Amino acid sequence: MTDAAQRDRPDNPGKDGSGHEGSKPSMTKQGGGDPSGRGRTTIADGVVEKIAGLAARDVLGVHAMGGGLSRTFGAVRDRVPGGAKSVTRGVKAEVGEVQTALDLEIVVEYGVSITDVARAVRQNVVSSVERMTGLEVVEVNIAVSDVKLPDEAEDEPEPRLQ
Numbered sequence: 001m002t003d004a005a006q007r008d009r010p011d012n013p014g015k016d017g018s019g020h021e022g023s024k025p026s027m028t029k030q031g032g033g034d035p036s037g038r039g040r041t042t043i044a045d046g047v048v049e050k051i052a053g054l055a056a057r058d059v060l061g062v063h064a065m066g067g068g069l070s071r072t073f074g075a076v077r078d079r080v081p082g083g084a085k086s087v088t089r090g091v092k093a094e095v096g097e098v099q100t101a102l103d104l105e106i107v108v109e110y111g112v113s114i115t116d117v118a119r120a121v122r123q124n125v126v127s128s129v130e131r132m133t134g135l136e137v138v139e140v141n142i143a144v145s146d147v148k149l150p151d152e153a154e155d156e157p158e159p160r161l162q
Contacts, residue, residue: 043133048093052102052140055128056091059120061112063148065090067105100135107146118142 056062066089090105102125108117126137 043095043135045093045095046088048095048100048102048129048133048135049088049091051129051132052093052104052125053087053089053091055124056104056106056121057087059117059124061109061117062106062121063109064107065105066107067145095135098136099138100129100133101139101141102129102137103141103143105143105145107148108144110147110149114144118144 053065056065092103094101104121104125106117106121108114121142122140125140129135129137
């Protein structure tokens with residue numbers, strides 16, 4: 001093979017045909033553009049529900065999440081060995097590709113302004129979900145299902161002794 005033919009071969013690393021690392025073949029960038037735009041990210045409804053549930057519970061005046069029946073079942077499930085507290089109790093999310101909508105069911109403490117608590121819950125939930133997921137929160141519907149009275153016992157059933 002002649003020197004000219006050797007220089008033109010793609011497997012020849014050096015321009016001079018010696019195989020020395022003088023100059024490497026130029027690598028062309030594949031795909032082009034911003035790497036963060038390659039591929040798709042999907043976020044499950046449960047992920048958004050967890051974020052929203054934790055954000056709602058952080059607001060002063062929120063006593064619990066969920067309606068009476070779901071709280072009762074949740075309390076029983078929490079007492080089962082190996083059962084974990086459900087942070088998604090009282091939260092329902094509908095997640096699209098770029099937007100999400102949330103429905104929350106809360107129990108408020110007696111004496112707090114329900115409108116102020118609802119406003120604070122919306123702000124905290126929207127901020128947390130948008131910051132963590134990048135999704136636009138189009139609505140946060142809040143249903144206040146109960147008020148926790150100061151002298152009221154917890155809804156959790158007492159454990160049975162046998």
